[in-house]
Amino acid sequence: MKPVITVDNIAKLYQIGAKQKAYRTLRETIMEVAATPWRRLRQLSRWGALESEIANGEALDYAIWALKDVSFEVQPGAVLGIIGANGSGKSTLLKVLSRITQPTSGRIEIRGRVSSLLEVGTGFHPELTGRENIFLNGAILGMSRREIKSKFDEIVDFAEIGKFLDTPVKWYSSGMYVRLAFAVAAHLEPEILILDEVLAVGDAAFQKKCLGKMGRVAKEGLTVLFVSHNMSAIGGLCERVVLLEAGKVVFDGPTRAGIERYMGAVSAGKGRDLENALHSGPCRYARIKSIALLNEAGLPCDTFCMGDSLTVELEVLITQRLALPEVGIALQNSMGLNLQLFVSTWEGLKGPLEVGPHRFRVQIPKISVYPGTYALAPWVLRQGSAVDHQVDQAIVFTVIEADLTGHRPYFKYYTQTNCEVYWPSTWSHTVGAATAESINS
Amino acid sequence: MSTQIEVPDQFQEAVENPPPAEQVDHPVTIIRPAHGWQAVNFREIWRFRELMYFLAWRDLKTRYKQTVLGGLWALLQPLATMAVFTIFLGKMAAARGPDGEALYPPYWLFVFTGMLPWTFFANTLSLSSQSVVTGTNLITKIYFPRLIIPVAAAGVPFVDLAVSLGILSLLMLISGVLPGWSLLFLPFLVLGLSIASLGLGILLSALTVAYRDFRSVIPFMIQLWLFATPAVYIQDEKGMIGERWLPLLQWLLPLNPAYGLIKNFRQAALGGDLDLYSLFISIAVSLVLVVVGCFYFRRVERTFADII
Numbered sequence: 084m085k086p087v088i089t090v091d092n093i094a095k096l097y098q099i100g101a102k103q104k105a106y107r108t109l110r111e112t113i114m115e116v117a118a119t120p121w122r123r124l125r126q127l128s129r130w131g132a133l134e135s136e137i138a139n140g141e142a143l144d145y146a147i148w149a150l151k152d153v154s155f156e157v158q159p160g161a162v163l164g165i166i167g168a169n170g171s172g173k174s175t176l177l178k179v180l181s182r183i184t185q186p187t188s189g190r191i192e193i194r195g196r197v198s199s200l201l202e203v204g205t206g207f208h209p210e211l212t213g214r215e216n217i218f219l220n221g222a223i224l225g226m227s228r229r230e231i232k233s234k235f236d237e238i239v240d241f242a243e244i245g246k247f248l249d250t251p252v253k254w255y256s257s258g259m260y261v262r263l264a265f266a267v268a269a270h271l272e273p274e275i276l277i278l279d280e281v282l283a284v285g286d287a288a289f290q291k292k293c294l295g296k297m298g299r300v301a302k303e304g305l306t307v308l309f310v311s312h313n314m315s316a317i318g319g320l321c322e323r324v325v326l327l328e329a330g331k332v333v334f335d336g337p338t339r340a341g342i343e344r345y346m347g348a349v350s351a352g353k354g355r356d357l358e359n360a361l362h363s364g365p366c367r368y369a370r371i372k373s374i375a376l377l378n379e380a381g382l383p384c385d386t387f388c389m390g391d392s393l394t395v396e397l398e399v400l401i402t403q404r405l406a407l408p409e410v411g412i413a414l415q416n417s418m419g420l421n422l423q424l425f426v427s428t429w430e431g432l433k434g435p436l437e438v439g440p441h442r443f444r445v446q447i448p449k450i451s452v453y454p455g456t457y458a459l460a461p462w463v464l465r466q467g468s469a470v471d472h473q474v475d476q477a478i479v480f481t482v483i484e485a486d487l488t489g490h491r492p493y494f495k496y497y498t499q500t501n502c503e504v505y506w507p508s509t510w511s512h513t514v515g516a517a518t519a520e521s522i523n524s
Numbered sequence: 525m526s527t528q529i530e531v532p533d534q535f536q537e538a539v540e541n542p543p544p545a546e547q548v549d550h551p552v553t554i555i556r557p558a559h560g561w562q563a564v565n566f567r568e569i570w571r572f573r574e575l576m577y578f579l580a581w582r583d584l585k586t587r588y589k590q591t592v593l594g595g596l597w598a599l600l601q602p603l604a605t606m607a608v609f610t611i612f613l614g615k616m617a618a619a620r621g622p623d624g625e626a627l628y629p630p631y632w633l634f635v636f637t638g639m640l641p642w643t644f645f646a647n648t649l650s651l652s653s654q655s656v657v658t659g660t661n662l663i664t665k666i667y668f669p670r671l672i673i674p675v676a677a678a679g680v681p682f683v684d685l686a687v688s689l690g691i692l693s694l695l696m697l698i699s700g701v702l703p704g705w706s707l708l709f710l711p712f713l714v715l716g717l718s719i720a721s722l723g724l725g726i727l728l729s730a731l732t733v734a735y736r737d738f739r740s741v742i743p744f745m746i747q748l749w750l751f752a753t754p755a756v757y758i759q760d761e762k763g764m765i766g767e768r769w770l771p772l773l774q775w776l777l778p779l780n781p782a783y784g785l786i787k788n789f790r791q792a793a794l795g796g797d798l799d800l801y802s803l804f805i806s807i808a809v810s811l812v813l814v815v816v817g818c819f820y821f822r823r824v825e826r827t828f829a830d831i832i
Contacts, residue, residue, distance in 0.1 A: 097830065178829065182555060182667040185826040191555035197667075205665045210586040222578040223666055251589070 088157040093189035095150040164321035172330040195274030204264035209253035242266035369463040372398040388485035397443040407466035451505040580679025647681035652725025720781035723814030778805035
């Protein structure tokens with residue numbers, strides 16, 4: 084089968100401005116302003132020479148390769164995830180694929196109609212009503228007037244804005260705005276859909292609905308290119324992933340391996356030295372030195388099954404005697420949301436900490452989070468005060484599905500519904516309708 | 525009740541394992557860096573014609589939202605301008621023939637008929653030249669042929685023109701001035717004006733993206749332009765410059781497309797003689813402008829998303 088998208092050696096060069104000097108005096112500012120036309124003319128005359136200079140490998144201050152030697156293929160019906168750190172070129176790649184910006188070199192072949200959702204609510208005009216904006220947004224996204232009219236009622240139902248249909252959109256709450264924008268986008272029928280992190284908006288219930296609809300549509304042969312930072316969404320929707328790093332493709336293959344390779348840049352095997360990690364807090368009393376994750380056998384590990392026991396080893400350096408310390412670890416999901424807190428004082432560890440290094444060993448008997456990628460964020464504080472030292476996303480690990488209940492539950496199919504934690508429940512059943520007596524008994 | 529169909533042996537295999545669905549042959553889009561001058565892709569613009577309509581519709585709808593007078597504003601502007609010019613310039617600008625009789629229709633009607641096409645020209649020019657920069661959020665987020673944006677900007681002035689023409693016919697009935705067969709020229713003159721203003725608008729809109737200076741220059745330019753165009757006064761060329769310069773002026777003035785088109789619009793509407801010479805020169809200039817504008821626009825449009 085012919086691939087539906089063929090990307091062949093795409094490169095994109097961006098011109099960036101020279102660094103701004105700090106102006107100390109008015110005289111400098113005026114001189115700078117007066118000199119601007121000459122500088123601009125010189126810059127403009129350099130335009131054509133730019134590409135040949137870069138091709139010769141000269142490092143230039145005023146241009147960067149946002150994409151270089153990017154090549155991959157997408158088969159019909161595939162859902163491809165594009166992941167990478169901020170600034171790796173994901174959005175630029177999407178812009179080039181959507182024909183919004185032109186590649187500097189290379190070639191792309193696309194078979195089919197493309198619809199890009201790089202932002203929800205493109206073209207929404209605040210003065211127009213919801214009804215009018217549905218038509219406007221639909222037309223901008225490429226639907227014909229007839230198509231919009233025939234799907235109008237479905238769109239309104241999906242958006243759940245009810246009687247607010249005829250009020251100007253500038254008076255909508257942000258949730259309503261997003262629901263309306265997404266409702267129009269959800270009713271496109273393209274052959275190829277390109278999404279740029281648009282699922283990060285809206286409340287949990289709405290995100291659930293959108294993912295559900297997208298999942299259904301994907302089964303009908305739609306090809307999707309999906310850019311996101313949300314690894315659980317990528318893991319749940321995409322079979323294949325392309326990892327970009329500084330504008331180059333460093334990985335193109337199965338999702339799980341791709342995510343591991345990406346997250347591997349964030350945490351590596353044995354334990355993590357937190358000396359240079361991004362942290363918060365004044366560090367007056369303590370500093371967290373390192374964190375390590377061990378499995379049941381006491382070996383460093385970064386992948387666990389649901390139901391496994393997790394051991395965390397924390398090394399903390401105390402710089403001022405803490406009479407009433409509190410050490411804790413937060414379990415965070417891939418979006419940085421705290422799911423669980425493990426606090427030393429709640430579990431009985433209350434003694435004072437003298438100056439010097441200390442090691443803490445935390446044992447979490449049974450992990451019951453849904454399959455996905457999670458992180459730990461340790462902190463130290465003095466009881467009653469604000470946090471003294473905290474490192475967010477200090478170490479990252481993956482949880483995979485396991486038979487927690489003994490009845491073969493299929494957790495990974497429900498990770499798209501934003502569930503995070505498993506709580507056990509007991510179910511019983513009787514035949515017949517519920518009556519007043521049966522409810523009150 | 526289900527009907528059991530007897531499947532012949534040789535097809536049994538096909539029934540159990542149906543072959544993969546035929547891949548529909550979709551039109552192939554090739555994305556490749558373009559270089560140099562590109563022609564206008566009319567087929568693509570036709571495909572996106574509904575979007576052009578919706579952009580114009582959007583401008584029209586939002587124009588008078590939350591106003592009390594609403595659509596009346598479209599009428600007030602030409603009427604108010606007419607009143608101002610008549611009161612302040614009426615005495616100076618009226619021309620009289622050798623016997624002292626008025627050569628032209630009443631001055632207020634004269635001004636109104638001249639302001640109509642001028643307002644259309646000026647508004648289309650200013651709206652379409654700013655349209656691309658104002659539409660930044662569309663250009664950086666979605667694909668469609670960018671040429672649609674300045675063309676759709678002519679929608680609102682066009683509707684205003686239609687409304688004002690209605691008032692004009694009313695005023696002409698009141699003053700008893702009847703047009704005659706030259707009225708048939710009006711649609712062509714409106715078309716000519718659209719081509720002239722859109723041609724300039726497209727060119728300026730592309731320039732404004734890269735050189736924001738134009739944003740401030742254009743309103744100023746339009747104000748001056750009004751005085752180079754015989755919209756509100758009678759250009760008595762002979763009396764103005766003198767015999768020697770007359771041939772030069774007669775060649776130079778129609779290079780301003782607004783000159784020939786607006787002068788003839790007024791003549792056609794009020795039943796005067798048409799100045800075909802200036803008309804043809806102005807139309808020729810308009811066509812050159814629109815061609816140059818479109819080519820320049822197409823050449824720089826690929827950098828819009830990067831520099832806007």
